Amino acid sequence: MTTRDEIVQWLRKLAGVLTENKEYLTELDSAIGDADHGINMKRGFDKVMDKLPSVADKDIGNILKTTGMTLISSVGGASGPLYGTFFMRGGMTAAAKEKLTGEELLEMLQAGVDGIIQRGRAQPGDKTMVDAWLPALAALKEGLADDAETVDALRDAVAAAEQGMKDTIPMQAKKGRASYLGERSIGHQDPGATSSYLMLKTLLETLDASETETEAG
Amino acid sequence: MKKLINEVDDVVKEQLEGMAIAHPDLLKVHFEPTYVYRADAPVEGKVAVISGGGSGHEPMHGGFVGMGMLDAACPGEVFTSPTPDQMYEAAQQVDSGAGVLFIVKNYTGDVLNFETAAELAAADGIAVQTILIDDDVAVKDSLYTAGRRGVGTTVLAEKIVGAAAEDGYDLEQLADLCRKVNQYGRSMGMALTSCIVPAAGKPTFDLGEDEMEIGIGIHGEPGQKRMEVKTADEVTSILANEILEDPAYSRTVREWDSENGDWVEKELTDEPYAEGDEFIAFVNSMGGTPVSELYAVYLKLEEIVEEKGMKIVRNLIGPYITSLEMQGMSITLLKVDDEILKYWDAPVKTPGLRWGT
Numbered sequence: 001m002t003t004r005d006e007i008v009q010w011l012r013k014l015a016g017v018l019t020e021n022k023e024y025l026t027e028l029d030s031a032i033g034d035a036d037h038g039i040n041m042k043r044g045f046d047k048v049m050d051k052l053p054s055v056a057d058k059d060i061g062n063i064l065k066t067t068g069m070t071l072i073s074s075v076g077g078a079s080g081p082l083y084g085t086f087f088m089r090g091g092m093t094a095a096a097k098e099k100l101t102g103e104e105l106l107e108m109l110q111a112g113v114d115g116i117i118q119r120g121r122a123q124p125g126d127k128t129m130v131d132a133w134l135p136a137l138a139a140l141k142e143g144l145a146d147d148a149e150t151v152d153a154l155r156d157a158v159a160a161a162e163q164g165m166k167d168t169i170p171m172q173a174k175k176g177r178a179s180y181l182g183e184r185s186i187g188h189q190d191p192g193a194t195s196s197y198l199m200l201k202t203l204l205e206t207l208d209a210s211e212t213e214t215e216a217g
Numbered sequence: 218m219k220k221l222i223n224e225v226d227d228v229v230k231e232q233l234e235g236m237a238i239a240h241p242d243l244l245k246v247h248f249e250p251t252y253v254y255r256a257d258a259p260v261e262g263k264v265a266v267i268s269g270g271g272s273g274h275e276p277m278h279g280g281f282v283g284m285g286m287l288d289a290a291c292p293g294e295v296f297t298s299p300t301p302d303q304m305y306e307a308a309q310q311v312d313s314g315a316g317v318l319f320i321v322k323n324y325t326g327d328v329l330n331f332e333t334a335a336e337l338a339a340a341d342g343i344a345v346q347t348i349l350i351d352d353d354v355a356v357k358d359s360l361y362t363a364g365r366r367g368v369g370t371t372v373l374a375e376k377i378v379g380a381a382a383e384d385g386y387d388l389e390q391l392a393d394l395c396r397k398v399n400q401y402g403r404s405m406g407m408a409l410t411s412c413i414v415p416a417a418g419k420p421t422f423d424l425g426e427d428e429m430e431i432g433i434g435i436h437g438e439p440g441q442k443r444m445e446v447k448t449a450d451e452v453t454s455i456l457a458n459e460i461l462e463d464p465a466y467s468r469t470v471r472e473w474d475s476e477n478g479d480w481v482e483k484e485l486t487d488e489p490y491a492e493g494d495e496f497i498a499f500v501n502s503m504g505g506t507p508v509s510e511l512y513a514v515y516l517k518l519e520e521i522v523e524e525k526g527m528k529i530v531r532n533l534i535g536p537y538i539t540s541l542e543m544q545g546m547s548i549t550l551l552k553v554d555d556e557i558l559k560y561w562d563a564p565v566k567t568p569g570l571r572w573g574t
Contacts, residue, residue, distance in 0.1 A: 034436060035417060036297055072333060073250070073302040076293050080300060081329035119329060172361070176325040179362035180438055 015045040028191040032178035037191040044075035064091030089115030102150035127171040129192035136161035243283040252307035254289040259313035268320040271296040276569030283567030286379035298326035304334035316344030316388035322367025323351035348395040355432030359468035369549030370402030380563035406547030453517040492526040502536035505544035
């Protein structure tokens with residue numbers, strides 16, 4: 001089970017992680033984009049932190065939708081509408097829910113990623129965030145189908161996302177500003193795939209931490 | 218970094234506040250969210266024309282708000298696309314009930330944010346259409362890239378479409394005209410120096426003292442190729458020939474269809490230019506190149522066009538779609554017909570373009 005408090009905790013942690021990785025993401029973006037991914041993500045999640053207290057006691061759907069709307073109106077660039085759509089579509093599946101089973105968590109992430117694909121029209125192999133998300137979802141699905149604990153299935157998903165992120169290095173970009181570089185985009189890790197990996201990794205760390213707490217308690 | 222600014226974070230805000238005070242007869246500025254809109258908006262019975270994009274390209278787009286051009290412009294941070302709430306609220310502000318046309322430059326960020334805004338506006342009952350500008354011939358293929366970028370033709374489209382809206386075109390007619398202008402226009406640019414984004418504080422790319430970059434975008438994106446600096450005549454020939462000899466260009470664009478309230482994919486092909494074509498020629502400074510140098514470019518451009526049995530019938534020369542302080546220029550040729558010429562010549566009254574009034 002993933003509780004509302006864990007979702008809130010995830011978003012809080014994520015704001016910190018994105019702040020820590022602001023320079024790193026921006027540096028990745030300066031190699032093949034326009035050098036603002038880290039700056040934009042930090043600005044967006046700072047705004048989410050401002051909004052979070054007013055919805056932290058609402059249902060998960062409401063929290064995620066508010067996060068999405070906030071990102072859409074504060075991030076700009078391509079990542080604003082993409083991550084905004086991710087949280088909004090994910091939120092729709094979690095309407096009125098205060099906790100999510102493993103399957104519901106998968107459903108939430110799947111709906112979010114479908115939203116990203118629909119809005120950005122990226123295919124696997126285009127060197128985008130989709131290249132981190134799709135293998136992660138496949139691993140999560142497989143783990144849950146094998147009756148693994150949510151947190152263990154998620155651990156596999158994070159490993160798959162990390163591999164997917166690294167696999168963007170040899171790819172030639174076919175979407176976004178990086179695509180204009182043609183072959184010169186080869187050899188660089190995609191910043192969007194990197195921030196997507198960080199999102200999923202932070203979710204795992206959040207669930208791991210609360211599990212440890214429960215055990216200790 | 219040497220720039221005439223106060224605080225880096227205030228660059229866009231102070232520019233907009235200054236514009237509002239300088240041109241109260243033409244425009245107003247709204248903050249939170251940020252947009253520039255016509256002082257007399259909404260104009261009764263008229264379709265509203267809205268554009269927007271990252272700041273740093275002034276006078277585009279805010280400087281083109283006024284009679285005969287844009288009803289509203291949504292500026293983002295420097296070189297960062299604006300967000301959907303800006304476009305959505307601007308649309309609510311200027312829609313007279315006749316609908317809103319979004320003119321969108323083809324950059325992934327601009328496209329995704331405007332698409333989100335179009336959905337929000339449509340859900341709110343506003344009749345909305347989107348038209349993409351993708352005229353940069355430096356981008357050769359559309360299959361393996363995000364497609365041609367929107368550059369110089371944007372300025373000409375905003376002028377022509379704005380005049381037609383003033384003349385009573387309905388939303389569909391206006392969208393058709395805007396799509397045609399985009400398909401008739403081709404551009405290409407070059408840079409002698411990089412530009413410095415205030416928040417970054419250092420040049421976007423490194424260009425040697427004796428180097429230039431051909432085929433750049435308007436955000437310091439890398440170009441097609443880098444070479445030794447050449448004369449104005451040689452550079453003009455390179456750009457003009459790329460434009461004049463550009464073959465048919467096909468791609469699929471996604472437009473919002475206000476009739477059905479959904480996205481439609483359209484396969485568009487821009488035909489190559491042919492002998493006998495007549496053009497509006499637009500020689501644009503990237504910000505740092507003086508107008509005197511642009512005239513030398515125009516002199517050579519006119520000669521090349523004439524040699525091919527084509528003709529320039531109107532021109533626009535100066536800094537209109539800039540890239541901060543970048544030294545460099547772009548050439549745009551827009552094939553004209555009677556409709557396009559009529560609305561090019563029609564009166565316009567904005568901070569950036571003004572004639573016939």
